[in-house]
Amino acid sequence: MSRTRRRGVVGLPAAILLASCHRTPATDPKLVAEWTHMLYGAVRAERVSPPVASRIYAYGAIALYSGMASANPDLPSLSGRLNTLPDLPRAERKGQYDETITSIAAERTLLDSMLREALPTVRAAIARLADSLETARTSTGLDADTKSRSEDLGRRVANTLVAWAHADGFDTTRGRKYVAPIGPGLWINDSPASTYTSRNESGASQAVAVDNPANALRAGSASDRDLILNRTKRAGGSLPALNMAGATEPYWGYIRPFVLQHWNECPANKPPPFSITPGSTMYEDAKVVYDVHAKLTPEQKTTALYWADNPGESGTPAGHWVSISSQVSNAHGRSAAQAARAMVTTSIALADAFIATWGYKYQVNLIRPRTYIRAVMDSTWEPAIPTPPFPEFLAGHATISAAAAAALTAELGAIAFDDSTSIALGHTVRHFDSFKAAANEAAMSRLYGGIHFPSGNNGGRTLGECVGAKVVERLKVDRSY
Numbered sequence: 001m002s003r004t005r006r007r008g009v010v011g012l013p014a015a016i017l018l019a020s021c022h023r024t025p026a027t028d029p030k031l032v033a034e035w036t037h038m039l040y041g042a043v044r045a046e047r048v049s050p051p052v053a054s055r056i057y058a059y060g061a062i063a064l065y066s067g068m069a070s071a072n073p074d075l076p077s078l079s080g081r082l083n084t085l086p087d088l089p090r091a092e093r094k095g096q097y098d099e100t101i102t103s104i105a106a107e108r109t110l111l112d113s114m115l116r117e118a119l120p121t122v123r124a125a126i127a128r129l130a131d132s133l134e135t136a137r138t139s140t141g142l143d144a145d146t147k148s149r150s151e152d153l154g155r156r157v158a159n160t161l162v163a164w165a166h167a168d169g170f171d172t173t174r175g176r177k178y179v180a181p182i183g184p185g186l187w188i189n190d191s192p193a194s195t196y197t198s199r200n201e202s203g204a205s206q207a208v209a210v211d212n213p214a215n216a217l218r219a220g221s222a223s224d225r226d227l228i229l230n231r232t233k234r235a236g237g238s239l240p241a242l243n244m245a246g247a248t249e250p251y252w253g254y255i256r257p258f259v260l261q262h263w264n265e266c267p268a269n270k271p272p273p274f275s276i277t278p279g280s281t282m283y284e285d286a287k288v289v290y291d292v293h294a295k296l297t298p299e300q301k302t303t304a305l306y307w308a309d310n311p312g313e314s315g316t317p318a319g320h321w322v323s324i325s326s327q328v329s330n331a332h333g334r335s336a337a338q339a340a341r342a343m344v345t346t347s348i349a350l351a352d353a354f355i356a357t358w359g360y361k362y363q364v365n366l367i368r369p370r371t372y373i374r375a376v377m378d379s380t381w382e383p384a385i386p387t388p389p390f391p392e393f394l395a396g397h398a399t400i401s402a403a404a405a406a407a408l409t410a411e412l413g414a415i416a417f418d419d420s421t422s423i424a425l426g427h428t429v430r431h432f433d434s435f436k437a438a439a440n441e442a443a444m445s446r447l448y449g450g451i452h453f454p455s456g457n458n459g460g461r462t463l464g465e466c467v468g469a470k471v472v473e474r475l476k477v478d479r480s481y
Contacts, residue, residue: 024140027068027100027336029329031133032343035064035107036326038129040315042115042122047241050309050396051249051354053316056114058258058351059165060107061322065340066161067106067154071099075337078344081475082258085164089156097150100137103340104130105154106161113162117239168256175236178250185274185282186365187391189247192382242311248390253359258348259474263359266466269459271366271393276376283376285453289369290377293450296384300448304385306427307397307445314425317397317442318350321404323421324438328412342411346404349471353403353464357394360463366393369450383450395452398443398460399467405439406468439464 039060043053062078069075070090079087091097108130115122138147180187242248253263260266272281292300309317325346329339369392373381390396412435419438420429432438443461446452452460 024098024100024137024142027103029334029336029339031100031103031336032064032339033326033330034129034133035060036322036343038125039111040319040323042111042118042125043315043319044312045122046115046118046239047312048239048316049242049248049311050316050318051252051255051358052240053311054318054347054351054354054400055168055170055255057318057322058347059110059114059161061340061343061347063106063110063158063161064103065337065344066157067103068099068337068340070106070153070157071097071102071150072337078475082348083256083261084167086160088160089153091153097153098137098142098146099150100336101134101142101147101150102154102157104133104137105151106158107154109155109158110161110165113158114165115239117234117237169254170238173249173251173254174238174240176251178247180247180250181365185367187367188371189245189389190371191244191387191389242389244386244389246389248388249358250362250390252355253362255355257352257355259471260352260356260467263355266356266463266470268360268394268463269455271364271453271459272455274367276372281455282372285455286369286372286377288454289447289450289452290373290381292447293381293384296448301384302427303441304445304449305425306422306430307442308385308449310386314422317400318347318354320421321350321401321408322347324404324417324419324435325408325412327420328408328415328417331417332412332415334412338411342408345407345411345471345475348475349403349407349468350400352471353400353467354396356463356467357396357399357460358390360394361391361396364393365391366456368392369453385449385451387451392452393456393459394463395443395446395456395460397446398439398452398457399464401439401442402436402461402464403468403471404464405435406465407471408435410472 039057043056048056062082065075066078066088069077070088071094073091073094077088077090079085108126111126112123115126134147180189182188257263257265272285275282277283307317307320309315309320314320315323322343325342326339329342334342368387370381370383370387414434414436416431416433417435417438418429418431423429432441440461443457447454447457
């Protein structure tokens with residue numbers, strides 16, 4: 001054997017060893033936090049209603065996790081676990097693709113579709129984040145062929161998810177007319193003009209016109225902030241702004257749930273029979289709200305504002321909980337896959353809880369405390385925070401918070417945590433002994449705010465716990481990764 005051939009044979013193992021030393025590192029867990037932060041800001045800028053926001057968060061979380069799982073056969077697929085979700089493209093073995101790139105491509109492609117009607121600044125934020133994350137990953141030594149192959153796989157995953165999302169019934173609810181039923185004890189949107197001016201302490205809040213708060217563009221409003229908050233949005237579009245003068249998503253119960261068999265799979269108690277008679281269950285329910293408001297403490301008012309999560313000021317209640325999921329995953333050193341998995345479970349629990357509670361809201365159409373108390377107890381009474389434009393029963397905050405707490409407890413444990421979500425709104429970091437404790441406080445915040453009866457809160461907690469339990473059970477897979 002010649003010296004040249006001997007060098008080639010001897011050098012081969014060394015070349016393999018050298019190549020192995022340049023393997024790209026594991027996916028950075030901050031990837032999940034970066035996308036969560038960006039999407040929270042996008043939802044805030046678009047001023048979408050809480051139910052619509054929950055749908056965006058859920059599909060975004062599914063895309064990010066599924067992008068990772070497509071490149072890593074060790075990660076369980078969501079196919080077969082979510083209603084009607086078809087098989088998603090996947091690598092046959094590890095090492096064929098880079099899971100960071102597949103997840104970025106999947107998330108970017110899906111959000112480009114779901115936020116196609118978003119502000120140019122929002123769409124640019126998606127592109128900038130994806131480009132910066134891809135550049136950082138490529139700098140670790142990822143070769144061009146693997147990058148290209150991975151991007152293609154991620155896009156194929158997202159395209160499957162986009163087609164699945166278009167079949168969930170959302171598109172058929174756009175532009176549908178709704179006429180609220182009329183009768184004793186039924187909900188009417190009678191909030192005063194002051195409701196149309198933000199009452200929370202947000203750097204991005206400002207007054208809107210009473211006639212159509214979702215579509216107000218005042219003369220002389222030329223700043224970027226005014227354009228974002230006041231631009232005209234297409235009626236019936238995929239990203240409708242919350243209209244405080246209307247009825248929020250009356251057909252949301254028609255949306256396909258992610259794991260629930262149907263919106264009312266989890267049963268709910270009926271609200272108290274309508275009555276204005278002192279001593280009746282309904283009257284006493286309202287009196288609790290009235291009495292709490294009369295002696296509202298500074299801490300209770302702070303709590304009401306802390307959990308308000310108003311559209312346009314925040315990422316909505318769902319965004320608050322996905323922010324908590326991201327914060328706690330980071331604080332406890334979870335891997336990228338674990339953080340993405342927690343985000344999937346949490347966001348699906350939130351989305352299905354919204355579908356469930358909105359189904360009951362528009363089936364029952366119960367009067368709000370403001371309307372009842374002003375008619376029966378005190379004609380001048382006003383709640384501490386604005387009454388939102390949809391029926392009372394069941395309480396949305398109580399339902400979705402209980403569901404999120406169940407999901408987070410299953411994924412991350414019954415642990416104490418600090419929440420910094422609302423610092424931008426002027427609130428300090430808040431400590432909670434558990435996710436359930438935070439959920440209970442979120443529910444009580446709506447009683448403090450004067451917008452829910454105790455029965456609506458209690459029923460919402462029960463409904464949310466049921467939804468959360470079903471989501472956890474039906475997504476239960478090996479969490480050893």
